[in-house]
Amino acid sequence: MSVDKDLFLYDLAIVSIMKNAAPYVEEWLDYHLLAGVDHFFIYDNESEDNFKEILQPYIDAGLVTYIFYPGQRVMMAAFNEAIDKYKYLCRYIAFVDDDEFILPKNNRSISKVVDEILFNDMKAGGLEISWVFYGSSGQEKADYSHGVLERFKRRATKESRSAKSILNPRRVKYMWTTHFAVYQQGYGGLNQNKLEQFSDIPFRLTDKIVINHYHTKSWEEYCLKRKRGDGVVKTGDKYIDKTFKAHDLNDIFDEEILRYRKARSDEIILEGKSVLETFAEINRIDYNKIFKTLISNLFVPFERYNPKDFFDEKKNRYLYSSVVSQFIQDIPPMIFKDKLEKYLTCLSISTYLKKNFLGDEIGELFEEYSLLLIEKVLLNETSIADFQLLMQEMPRILALPYPVVYKIRRRCMEMIACYKESLQDSIDTTDKLPLWEEILRWDYHLKMLKVFDNYNHK
Numbered sequence: 001m002s003v004d005k006d007l008f009l010y011d012l013a014i015v016s017i018m019k020n021a022a023p024y025v026e027e028w029l030d031y032h033l034l035a036g037v038d039h040f041f042i043y044d045n046e047s048e049d050n051f052k053e054i055l056q057p058y059i060d061a062g063l064v065t066y067i068f069y070p071g072q073r074v075m076m077a078a079f080n081e082a083i084d085k086y087k088y089l090c091r092y093i094a095f096v097d098d099d100e101f102i103l104p105k106n107n108r109s110i111s112k113v114v115d116e117i118l119f120n121d122m123k124a125g126g127l128e129i130s131w132v133f134y135g136s137s138g139q140e141k142a143d144y145s146h147g148v149l150e151r152f153k154r155r156a157t158k159e160s161r162s163a164k165s166i167l168n169p170r171r172v173k174y175m176w177t178t179h180f181a182v183y184q185q186g187y188g189g190l191n192q193n194k195l196e197q198f199s200d201i202p203f204r205l206t207d208k209i210v211i212n213h214y215h216t217k218s219w220e221e222y223c224l225k226r227k228r229g230d231g232v233v234k235t236g237d238k239y240i241d242k243t244f245k246a247h248d249l250n251d252i253f254d255e256e257i258l259r260y261r262k263a264r265s266d267e268i269i270l271e272g273k274s275v276l277e278t279f280a281e282i283n284r285i286d287y288n289k290i291f292k293t294l295i296s297n298l299f300v301p302f303e304r305y306n307p308k309d310f311f312d313e314k315k316n317r318y319l320y321s322s323v324v325s326q327f328i329q330d331i332p333p334m335i336f337k338d339k340l341e342k343y344l345t346c347l348s349i350s351t352y353l354k355k356n357f358l359g360d361e362i363g364e365l366f367e368e369y370s371l372l373l374i375e376k377v378l379l380n381e382t383s384i385a386d387f388q389l390l391m392q393e394m395p396r397i398l399a400l401p402y403p404v405v406y407k408i409r410r411r412c413m414e415m416i417a418c419y420k421e422s423l424q425d426s427i428d429t430t431d432k433l434p435l436w437e438e439i440l441r442w443d444y445h446l447k448m449l450k451v452f453d454n455y456n457h458k
Contacts, residue, residue, distance in 0.1 A: 002122070003170075003342050005091050006293040007349060009285055010038040012111045012166075013090040015082040017043035017075050019228055021098040022051045027147040028098050029058055030275040034264040035102060036109030037094075038283050041086060043069040043078040061280035079175040084392075087169035088348030094166040095175065101149070101212045102129065102166075103256065107263045113209045114166050117192055125171035125187035128180065131160035131213040135250035139218040148214050149257055155212070156249035164211055165189065170341050170389060184385040212257055215247045287357040290349065298346055298369055336376040340386040343377060344393055346370040371397070371404045378411045387415060391445050398452055409449050416446050 005011060014037050018025065029040065042064055044051060058064040069078050079095055086093065092114060096102060104113040118124040133156045143151060163179055171187040181189065192208045216222045222244050270278045336343075347370035354363020374390070382390075394412065397405060423439050 002338070003091070003345050004293055004297050006289065007297055007345055008089060008091045009290065009349075009352070010090045012037050012092045012094065012114075013039040013041060013086065014094045014096060015041045015043075015079060015086075016095070016097060017045050017069060017078045018047070018051065018098050019045040020047050020049045020051060020224075022047070022049040022054050023142075023144045024098050024148060025051065025054055027149065028101070029064070031101055031149070031261055033063070033275055033279045033283075034261060034268060035104065036111050039090070040064045041067065041082050043067045043082075045074060045078075046070050057276055061276060062285070063276075063279060063283060075178055076175060079178070083167075083169050083172055083174065087172075088345045089352065090169065092166055093169045094164070095178065096164050096211065097178075099148075099214045099217070100131075100164060101214070101257060102209065103212055103260060104209045105207050107260060107267070110166070110209070117190060117208065118168070121190065123187055124168070124190050125183040126165050126167035126181055126189040127209075128163040128165055128189045128191050129209055129211050130163050130191070131211050132156060133160060133247055133249045134212055134214045134216075134254075135248040136216050136218050136222075137250055140220060142218050142220045142224075148217065149261065152214055152217060153253055153255055153258075154250035155252050155254050157251040159210065160213070163191070170345070171385070173388070184388055186383060186385040216244055219244065287353065291353060291357065294346060294349055294353070294366060297342065298366065298373065331376075333376055333379045336373060337380040338377075338383070338386070340374065340377045340382065340390060343370055343373045344389065347374065347393075347397075367400065368402045368404065371400070371402055371408065375404055375408050375411065378408065378415070382415065384419075387412075387419075394445070394448065398449075398455075409452060413446060413449050416442050416449075420446075 014032060021028075025042075032040075040058070040063065042055060044066065046068075052066065055064055055066055059066050067078075071077075082093065092111060094102065094110070102110050104110050114127050117127055134152045135154055135156070137152050137154045139151065165175075165179065165181055167181055167189075168187075171184050172181045173184055174182055176182045183189065217225075223240065226240055226243075265275070268278065268282075269275060270281070273281075347367060350363060350366035350370050354360060354367065358366070377386075378390075390412070394409075397408065420439055420442050423435050423442075
């Protein structure tokens with residue numbers, strides 16, 4: 001992982017789209033808070049029950065961002081919107097449904113397990129976690145007086161071939177199914193055995209992490225689920241008996257998730273407080289900590305300068321600007337090599353803090369400084385993956401009123417011209433169609449940049 005984990009608002013967030021999930025969402029939220037999730041982005045697909053009412057205390061506590069999201073089969077649109085909007089606020093994002101519970105082993109948090117698998121792999125863009133199906137345990141009627149985890153304790157013998165993703169969202173182009181992402185060039189997904197996402201060796205459970213998938217619940221609940229519809233494809237009742245039997249797997253009695261929840265609760269919950277009250281306090285955003293981390297990340301360690309020596313948010317704006325200007329001139333460009341993801345994160349966090357903590361004057365200083373360092377990065381050789389990440393952000397960057405934006409734009413245009421030339425030189429020696437498709441993509445970016453030829457970034 002190339003970005004300081006303390007720079008993000010949230011270490012791990014979950015994105016989920018739900019409809020009429022009021023009977024389940026409180027248990028689901030409380031469980032994942034105990035498992036180490038910091039925040040939830042919940043897309044409400046036109047719920048008709050009291051779903052929003054159940055969510056409201058979590059919204060008020062700052063644990064849930066609620067987005068009303070109407071329409072049919074809009075799950076993929078919601079997921080990709082979330083990647084675009086929140087990828088620089090969250091170190092990791094998991095994409096799971098209200099009937100899926102992420103279970104780390106050995107009472108660890110989800111992030112610790114993900115770090116163990118991904119952290120030292122510079123090409124890892126995400127972790128694909130295997131499902132295990134839990135069946136109805138022979139229950140026909142819904143019993144909402146007890147939670148899902150208590151009611152359904154019997155599961156399939158083997159893990160499912162399918163999986164769900166926990167991603168570094170900055171290394172992802174988009175989600176192409178609810179299960180898997182398309183990654184930036186040079187990055188890929190791993191399973192928990194550190195094998196590539198689509199390797200010939202099937203997914204296998206290890207002692208690290210799994211997703212418990214309560215797909216059927218009781219027969220009554222399954223019928224209601226089918227009536228509610230799917231977020232991706234059209235469903236109906238024609239084969240409901242057959243699909244229920246295919247997923248109603250009850251081979252093994254397994255209470256591991258209940259033991260995990262109790263152990264985490266005993267360890268974390270504050271005395272006399274509920275899960276909600278505890279995590280409203282624990283997961284409160286520490287803006288001062290993030291701001292200090294932003295300073296330490298923007299100022300490359302350099303023996304002549306220490307930001308604490310000259311930055312005073314109330315008094316020293318001009319001294320700050322003077323030192324920054326000298327600082328940028330003194331540092332060799334090679335120090336900034338391969339740090340584009342880091343400085344794009346700094347830019348996004350600066351913008352967020354400007355709106356929510358610092359105010360315009362100081363926030364703009366940090367926005368501009370982040371952009372100056374992005375320009376420094378571009379003076380080095382830049383990977384295609386990093387450059388694609390930058391181009392995704394360019395529409396937002398081009399709207400910013402700083403002179404350095406002009407320099408970034410011109411440098412991007414030069415780099416695109418070089419990429420196109422190298423692709424065109426390869427057309428006669430390789431398959432032409434993929435190369436032409438790539439050239440057209442770069443042409444699209446170039447046209448976007450040229451729109452600003454006569455715009456004055458001041």
